[in-house]
Amino acid sequence: RKPRRWMDGELGGMALNMDSVFVCQKCRKPIKIVTRKGGLKECTLLSLRSADPSDAAIKKKETEAIKALGESFVVLSDTKKDSKNPRAPNFHAQVQALTKIFEVVSDNCQIDCPICDHCHGHVQKILRRKIADIKEESEGFKKCIAELSKTSSNMGESSQDEKKELEQERKLSREVEKQIEEIHREREKLNAVTSKLEREAKQLEKFEQSFWEEFQELQLEAINSQEKIGSIEQRIELTKQKLEQLECTNVYNDAFYISLEGHFGTINGFRLGRLRSEHVEWDEINAALGQVVLLLKCIAKQVKFEFKSVDLYPMGSYSKIADRRKPEVMNELHNYNSNEFFLRQGSSSSSAGKRFHTALNLLLRAVMELGDFGERMDKSFRLPKRIKNDKIEGLSIQTVAAESDWTKAMRYLLLNLKVLLAWCSKYSASGGAYK
Numbered sequence: 450r451k452p453r454r455w456m457d458g459e460l461g462g463m464a465l466n467m468d469s470v471f472v473c474q475k476c477r478k479p480i481k482i483v484t485r486k487g488g489l490k491e492c493t494l495l496s497l498r499s500a501d502p503s504d505a506a507i508k509k510k511e512t513e514a515i516k517a518l519g520e521s522f523v524v525l526s527d528t529k530k531d532s533k534n535p536r537a538p539n540f541h542a543q544v545q546a547l548t549k550i551f552e553v554v555s556d557n558c559q560i561d562c563p564i565c566d567h568c569h570g571h572v573q574k575i576l577r578r579k580i581a582d583i584k585e586e587s588e589g590f591k592k593c594i595a596e597l598s599k600t601s602s603n604m605g606e607s608s609q610d611e612k613k614e615l616e617q618e619r620k621l622s623r624e625v626e627k628q629i630e631e632i633h634r635e636r637e638k639l640n641a642v643t644s645k646l647e648r649e650a651k652q653l654e655k656f657e658q659s660f661w662e663e664f665q666e667l668q669l670e671a672i673n674s675q676e677k678i679g680s681i682e683q684r685i686e687l688t689k690q691k692l693e694q695l696e697c698t699n700v701y702n703d704a705f706y707i708s709l710e711g712h713f714g715t716i717n718g719f720r721l722g723r724l725r726s727e728h729v730e731w732d733e734i735n736a737a738l739g740q741v742v743l744l745l746k747c748i749a750k751q752v753k754f755e756f757k758s759v760d761l762y763p764m765g766s767y768s769k770i771a772d773r774r775k776p777e778v779m780n781e782l783h784n785y786n787s788n789e790f791f792l793r794q795g796s797s798s799s800s801a802g803k804r805f806h807t808a809l810n811l812l813l814r815a816v817m818e819l820g821d822f823g824e825r826m827d828k829s830f831r832l833p834k835r836i837k838n839d840k841i842e843g844l845s846i847q848t849v850a851a852e853s854d855w856t857k858a859m860r861y862l863l864l865n866l867k868v869l870l871a872w873c874s875k876y877s878a879s880g881g882a883y884k
Contacts, residue, residue, distance in 0.1 A: 471547070471551075471563050473563065473564050473565040473568055474555075474561035474562060474563065474564055474568075475561070475564050475565070475568035475571075475572075476565065476567070476568055478565060480563050480564075480565055551563050560572060696878055699870070699871070699874040700874075701744070701747065701748070701751075701870045701873065701874060702870065702871075702874075704747075705717060705740060705743075705744045705747075705866075705870065706718070707863050707864075707866060707867040707870070709860070711727070712724060712727070712853075712856060712857075712860075713727075713729070713856060713859075713860065714859055714860035714861075714862070714863035714864065715737070715863075716737050716740045716741060716744070716863060716866075717737075717740050719733050719734075719736045719737035719740060720733055720734070720737065721734060721737040721738070721741075721856075721859040721860075721862075721863060722734075722852075722855065722856025722857075722859045722860065723852045723855070723856060724852055724853060724856055725852060731783075731784055731785050732766065734784075735766040735767070735782075735783040735784070735785075736765070736766045738766075738768060738782045738783065738812075739763060739764065739765045739766050739767070739768040739782070739783075741812065741862070741863075741866065742761050742762070742763045742768040742770070742782060742812070743763035743768075744866060744870070745761055745812075745815050745816065745819065745866075746761050746763050748819060748869055748870065748873045749761075749819060751873050751876075751877055752822070752823075752826075752873055752876055752877070754819060754822050756773075756815055756818055756819075757773070757818060758772065758773050758774070758811075758814060758818065759771065759772060759773060759811045759812075759814055759815045759818075760773060760776065761815065762779070766783055767781070767783055768781075768782045768783070769781055769782060769808070770782055770808045770811040770812060770815070771811075772807075772811060778804075780804045780805070780807045780808035780811060781801065781804055781805060781808060782805065782808040782809070782812065783805070784801070784802070784805045809846050810839045810846065812846075812862075813836060813839060813841060813846050813862065816836060816862065816865055816866065816869070817836040819869055820832040820836070820865065820869065823869065823872050823876075826876065827872065827876065830872050832865045832868060832869070833864055833865065833868055834861040834862075834864055834865050836865070840858075841858050841861045841862060841865075842858075842861050844857055844858040844861070845858070846858050846859075846862070
């Protein structure tokens with residue numbers, strides 16, 4: 450350790466002498482260097498300063514210098530050089546030599562040097578306490594050694610008994626060792642079984658994990674399938690409801706709406722008949738007759754019936770009916786001569802009027818054929834208004850004496866058509882199961 454000096458830059462431009470070069474390593478106060486008898490020679494200091502520290506001779510001189518210190522920590526040589534000039538080379542040599550000595554002393558005694566007298570006394574007290582502690586420890590060691598020697602002498606007397614005990618203990622130890630070896634073997638077996646079980650447990654964990662993953666996937670699929678089934682069932686239910694509504698719905702009732710309007714029977718709002726009190730144009734009558742022909746054609750097609758004596762040609766207001774015995778003659782079911790319509794028996798104003806009346810007669814025959822077919826297919830079915838030849842409920846449809854009778858006959862005709870229409874819907878819904 451390098452001693453701290455005021456020359457290291459702490460005093461700056463202060464005048465330096467040997468008294469102010471070194472400081473105490475404990476209290477950091479400047480140390481006054483005193484000269485005592487038997488101090489170091491100047492040649493010794495110079496040799497310590499200039500020689501190589503690794504030289505064995507220097508180490509010897511350092512040891513001699515430490516012994517020459519005695520009880521003081523710092524010794525100045527007996528030089529008579531001028532101390533008033535601290536910057537002289539001899540001064541610096543002494544400082545360097547003392548610094549080297551203090552470093553060597555610090556390394557050997559494990560105490561930072563130099564130190565002042567006050568700190569020196571404190572250090573001596575500490576060292577004395579350490580010496581006392583060491584003496585106490587040595588006394589304790591001596592007592593322990595004495596006790597051990599006594600114990601060894603006593604052991605010689607009881608050596609035979611102890612030998613027997615030792616032999617028994619050795620036997621026991623050997624048995625215990627055997628047991629320990631067996632335990633070790635069992636432990637190894639158990640470790641092997643444990644490792645095997647751990648591997649099986651890991652496999653089971655993997656299997657369980659895969660099982661639960663598959664289970665969750667299947668559960669999700671089941672939930673999705675259940676949702677799909679639920680949606681399909683809802684669709685089926687809605688479809689059934691719609692089907693029931695459609696089954697209850699008669700399309701022909703909407704397409705061919707037959708009702709009463711005062712004294713007239715109407716089909717799709719067209720009045721069929723004429724009265725003196727309420728004038729109806731022939732355009733409306735012709736349209737109503739065209740709707741009647743179209744309705745008969747649709748009903749026959751729906752129930753898969755073919756007329757035997759007539760052919761119907763629905764053409765709106767210009768519909769026609771032909772007798773199958775004379776298929777080349779087309780009887781127009783329309784009229785535009787308002788003054789010559791109501792003809793007396795055996796008289797006619799034109800051939801067109803005759804064809805019109807023939808068409809009316811054929812129309813009534815077609816209704817009768819369709820009614821007879823319904824009665825054959827369904828024993829409970831009957832037309833409300835009986836038809837015989839060219840009359841319906843005794844009212845002629847061909848030649849009438851008055852407008853009111855012809856209007857009533859047309860109303861009866863529409864009533865029969867409405868009943869036929871209802872029976873056709875029922876027959877179609879049952880798939881033609883009536884007999």
